[in-house]
Amino acid sequence: MTTEDTTSLSDLLDVHDAVLAGMQKTGPQPMAPALGFYAGSLGREATDLSQLAFRQALTNAPADHPLLWLWRKQLTEWDFRTGADWSATEPRTDERRAAVHEKLGFDAATREVIDTLIPVQKLSGSVVISREFTPWRTLQSQQGRDWYWPKYAGLLASKGWSAEAVAKLDNAAERVVERLADPTAERPYQSRGLVVGYVQSGKTANFTGVIAKAIDAGYRLVIVLGGTLNLLRAQTQRRLDMELAGRENILRSASEVDSDYATDADWNQDKFLRHGGLPSQLGAFDIIRLTTRENDYKPLAQGIGALEIEKREQTSPLYDPLNLHHSAARLMVVKKNKTVLGKLVKDLKKIGSLLNEIPVLIIDDESDEASVNTANPNKPDAERTAINGKISELLKLMPRSQYVGYTATPFANVFVDPSDTEDIFPRDFIISLDRPIGYMGIQEFHDIDSDxxxxxxxxxxxxxxxxxxxxxxxxxxxxxxxxxxxxxxxxxxxxxxxxxxxxxxxxxxxxxxxxxxxxxxxxxxxxxxxxxxxxxxxxxxxxxxxxxxxxxxxxxxxxxxxxxxxxxxxxxxxxxxxxxxxxxxxxxxxxxxxxxxxxxxxxxxxxxxxxxxxxxxxxxxxxxxxxxxxxxxxxxxxxxxxxxxxxxxxxxxxxxxxxxxxxxxxxxxxxxxxxxxxxxxxxxxxDLYEAFEAICRDEELFREELRQYSVMVDGKPQVTPAQVPPLVSQHLPWLKPTSPNKMYNARLVEVRSAGRWIEPTAYPKTATALRQNTQTWIPVLESLSEDTVEFSQTDENGMLRTFRAFAGLLPSEELLPLLRSLKWKGEQFAPHLAFIESIVKETAQAEDWLILAPQHAGPGKRASFGPSGRTLSWFDRARRRDPLFGAISEPKHRAAPLRVAGALPSCEDPVTERFVSERRGVISLYPVVEPDQHASVQAGGVLDPSNTVMAFSFVAPAAAERPDHRLVRFTTVDSSREEAPIISC
Incomplete structure (x- = not known):
């Protein structure tokens, strides 16, 4: 590139920078008149501002040139923006990019060059499960008030973050902030939410972005609960000081040598954010730190002055925009410790009526640790656990406080009792963050579903x-x-x-x-x-x-x-x-x-x-x-x-x-x-490696369930956060999602599982109930084929699965009364029965069912069963805890039933294909003998109905979908009810 080219490129950069800055408020506008105006005001009249010159500049510019970066940043921001009033197109789509090009007035050649160099980022974005909320974040409401978010975004860019990564963070943080209460609203509201990331995946970057946007919007007290250890709190404090507060807010007229970071290498290498002066002297507002890297929250030595937020108009409340946008924000990073939080609560009480006016944001890092109330709710006099009690006090003290938990392991949080108004259940939203680019997670250490x-x-x-x-x-x-x-x-x-x-x-x-x-x-x-x-x-x-x-x-x-x-x-x-x-x-x-x-x-x-x-x-x-x-x-x-x-x-x-x-x-x-x-x-x-793979499957299934249910139906959410817990799965019997004392929540009424393998596990233990269930199934078993049938089918990973089973068909009208008569421990099967009844009685989408009794390949674990003395395989399974078993079926048993029900493509096995029918489901029966009954079966060679668990799995016809694609119906469980269940699907 010649010197002349470099000079013209520099002039072009200046003009385009000014033009795009002017479009921050309006969205994309015609480029040609804007270029002419800004070129004149900048003294660049001689610069070639044609689209041809622009295309050539982009094509010839180095990959890291500021002009290319400028356009990458702006186009990505427009690609990601939701609710854009200048376009009805969906974010991150070719249609959105085409709408931007149209408004900018770009011709076909320019569009092609731009889309080649800066392709549309068609990332899925964060998954949001949310209650309906009143939007308050508009482009107009943010004009002239953004200070800390742009500074933070700029710092990330200087550290090597791509424009796409910054835009993704912007979008994810905005999904959180828009669901908080409007800090200027007269009527107070406490929003409570949960953000689910990945272990060591940048959750801190997300909540730093949320804090930046929230204080720009008007939140004036930010309390970050930074873990249970000094070292974790200190890490979080330093990160926020470095990337959000910045040097000027840290020093506040003190000398460099007096800084608490005077010996910090990054401080001395000028890696801490600079504002160019104290923000309040530059037309913005300061951040006053109430904790430092070395010091957790301590009782304030000079009264409560540091917590009392100044009001410009004394006769108006603090949340009035006249006061709010001229006052400094307070930031503290506090360890989750009963004594420390007690000091904070004590100091806050001294503020008095002002507490009712302060918009507060509470960020709870690692929110499933210590924060959740693990006291048994069924005990009437049970006190809240210590940390949970203090968080509850904070929320009660400050009616304008918003609580957002962050974790990579959300199960404890979603199992919180939603009817406990003093607890931290994320009643307003659950947001699942995207897996970051460049992140090594559990998928990088396991060959999950490799073919x-x-x-x-x-x-x-x-x-x-x-x-x-x-x-x-x-x-x-x-x-x-x-x-x-x-x-x-x-x-x-x-x-x-x-x-x-x-x-x-x-x-x-x-x-x-x-x-x-x-x-x-x-x-x-x-x-x-x-x-x-x-x-x-x-x-x-x-x-x-x-x-x-x-x-x-x-x-x-x-x-x-x-x-x-x-x-x-x-x-x-x-x-x-x-x-x-x-x-x-x-x-x-x-x-x-x-x-x-x-x-x-x-x-x-x-x-x-x-x-x-x-x-x-x-x-x-x-x-x-x-x-x-x-x-x-x-x-x-x-x-x-x-x-x-x-x-x-x-x-x-x-x-x-x-x-x-x-x-x-x-x-x-x-x-x-x-x-x-x-x-x-x-x-x-x-097997620890197996355990981590099981966790990966549990986690990914949970995220996929969230994604599936996040799709709106008739403009309304399919599920709310209170209905999420039953979506939690468990692949290993001994590895629970979280501690048992954290597992309380809601109940499903119906689960629509067309084409999915479903395996109930909550079977009774009493001899009477076991005998009734067994006798209910015996006539069905007696009716199956005299000889076994060999089924073969490739599974979803392309692996051939083969097994032998006795088989027979049962009409739906005969199956329903049988299923209704079964005894269960708890309500686990009720939502599935509701679904089966609906596709049989209401929509006639299930005509009959293939009944299978899978048999072992070897001669072991076989016994006579029923009045005819028929010999069947029995299965050795143990309950993971009363009344639940772990997995009962075997992987090889699942592919053929899924094919028969239409959930898998054909692999041309003639035996399996003989049973395939659009309105046919499959039920696989498993006589289970628990470990303490093995001796009696092996001695006599006879299955006793009073000691046999007649377990089964089923696949409903894949074609039995609802037209509206609604998959679940729920009812909430009031914690005051004695029968409030523990959900563990």
Whole structure:
């Protein structure tokens, strides 16, 4: 590009910048007259402002040129904007982009160039489950008042966020803020919501954006509940200070050396946001911090002055726009601690009547931890748990307070009793954030529903093969797997240093400030000491810089690091041989253990307070050993190798331990997870890797359910937040969604499950009820075919599933009375029965049902059954807790029934195809014998109806859809009712 081209490009940038700035309020307008006006006012009359010149400039500009960035930012913002009054088109569509082009007056050639360089981002956006609300966020209401959001968005852009990523964050944060109450409204309203992200996926960025937009809108007191630990609170405080408050609000006329960040590397490298002056002196408003990085909330020494918000017009309430938009905002980050919150409540009470006027935003980070009331609601005198009680007090004190919880594990929150007005149930909205670009989540460590046979999986096509290494206690002698993990940590450290020397991206990756390994086996501090000693021994016996160590590292490099990186390095530098990497091993060894301390034990706040594990204060290349302190909220920066052996009893706890999730720019190919497999606990075989895969399925199914039900029907939401809990699933019997004392909520009336495999599990235990159910099914079993039928069908992943079963047809009019007579524990089957009755009686979409009795392939577990003494297979299943079983069917039993019901395409198996019919459902019967009854069955070879659970699964005809696509009907359960159920579908 010539100097003349550069100069004209610079002039064009100035003019286009001014034009697009002028369209912030109006939306897209004709470019030609606007260009002429601004070119004159800027003294750029000689600049070629034709569309041809613009096209050429865009085409010739470097990918990172400000002109291209300017248009990428603006077009993305217009693409994402919802409720745009200048277009009725849907956001993130070709139609929206075409409407923008039309309003700008661009010709076909210009449109083609722009859409090639800046394609429409057709991302799905956040999923919103919401009550109906009154819109108050308009373009006009934001004019002239936005200060902190644009500053924050600009900071993110300067840190390398793409325009698309910033626009996505803008959109997601706006979905939250628009559902808060209007801070200027005369009538107070408390909105309560929940934002569901992914573990270590940038939830803080979202709530920072929400806070920025909320204070711009008029919220003047922001209370962030920043976890239960000092280190988590301090992390959140620093992040908000750095990216939202900014240097001027931190200093407030104090000298740089007096700042609480005077020794912070990012502060001294000018990475904290700058406003260019105190915001109040620049026509905006200040943020007054009531907590600092080092200091949690403390009783205010000089009365309550710091909390009393000034009023410009004393005769008007604070929420009057005349007062609100001229007052400073107060920000505090408070630990979830009873004593600390008690001090805050005590101080707030001193404000008196002003509390009724302050628009307050409460952000609860990790809202499923400590915040939820776990007291038994069925006990009449039960007191609220400590933290929940203090949050409840805050909400009662401030009638204009809004509560927004943030979590990656939402089940505890959605199981809160919605009728408890003092609790934190997200009655107004639940928002599920998109999975961020570049995020390594559970899908990056599991081959979820992969259609590639296990024997054909490679480092290139298998996530598990690339990133996961098994740790089997029975095979792990002399800490062999732990030694390999340490070796991998040294090798990946050398790889990072190699990339630091590789030059510009993508080959190089800049400077890696942190490189860490996490070892997590126990929550006990004594175990941490023992493990740290073991790691020290492995480290000093490793010989990493000598021939023995190099021989081990060479073998691991050739077998693991080199082939994985060759397949997954995505352009980053990969050494051609171990010899090319070897010179960097010594430097890696020095960075990790040069100070003779390669290990940091993190099992208390003191570890971060003295700086050992403080990633903000210094670069850390260490092995971290810990337990609970490392399992929730605490971000382990630079995490590359994880050695994980600790189990947990519920999904929420286990998921929060997944510190290996996150953003791994420049080293995704180097990430390794060493995880426990098939360990006996005395009660069950625990496979941690299997457990995390089950969590992934539970989580993704929950998100998919939210997405499905977020579609409006007749302009109204299908479900409200109070109706969400029954959408929570559970794939492993022993791994509950969350703690049992957090599982209270609503009841389904009907679940429309056309073409879906449904498996009720809440069977009774009394001999009378079991006998009645068994005798109800015996005539059906007696009527089935004399010989077994072999069914074959490929499942949704393309895997061929085959099994044998006795089979027969049953008309719907005979099935209904049978189903109605069955005894259940609780109301689990009632919503499904309501659906079956509707498609039989109301819509005639189910004519008959194929009844199957699947049989084992081998001769074991067979017994005579019923008056004819017919021999059938029985199934060994245990209840996960009274009265619920876990999964009863087997995966191979599901594909053929789904095909018969029309939910899967044909694989041309003639036997299965013989039974396919549009109005046919399928029921699979499973005589279940619980473990304590095995002996009697095996001794006599006869199934006793009083000890047999006649379990079944069903698939309704896939064609039995409602025209309006409504899938569920609910009724709420009042917590005062004795029969209020625990929902656990």
């Amino acid at each position: 590639i046979p296990p024997e054909d999986r490679t480092f290139a096509n298998s996530q598990a093969r690339a990133h996961v290494r098994d740790v089997r206690a029975s095979e792990d002698e002399d800490d062999a797997s732990l030694r390999e993990a340490v070796d991998m940590f040294v090798l990946t450290a050398a790889m990072k240093i190699y990339r630091e020397f590789a030059g510009a991206e993508p080959l190089g990756a800049g400077h890696f400030r942190h490189h860490t390994m996490l070892v997590h086996e126990s929550r006990l501090t004594a175990d941490h000491r023992e493990l740290a000693n073991c790691l020290l021994r492995l480290w000093y016996d490793g010989g990493f810089t000598g021939p023995d160590g190099h021989q081990r590292l060479r073998k691991l490099f050739d077998a693991d690091v080199a082939p994985v990186s060759a397949a997954r390095a995505e352009g980053f530098a990969v050494p051609a041989s171990f010899e090319e990497l070897a010179p960097h091993i010594g430097a890696a060894w020095m960075r990790i253990g040069g100070n003779e301390s390669p290990i940091i034990v993190v099992n208390g706040d003191k570890d971060i307070e003295r700086g050992e594990a403080d990633f903000d204060q210094r670069g850390i290349w260490k092995i971290l050993v810990g337990g609970q302190k490392l399992s929730r909220g605490y971000t382990v920066e630079g995490l590359t190798v994880t050695y994980y052996r600790r189990s947990a009893g519920n999904s929420s706890t286990l998921m929060q331990m997944g510190r290996w999730f996150g953003f791994r720019k420049g080293y995704q190919d180097l990430v390794r997870l060493y995880i426990g497999r098939e360990e006996s606990t005395g009660k069950r075989e625990v």
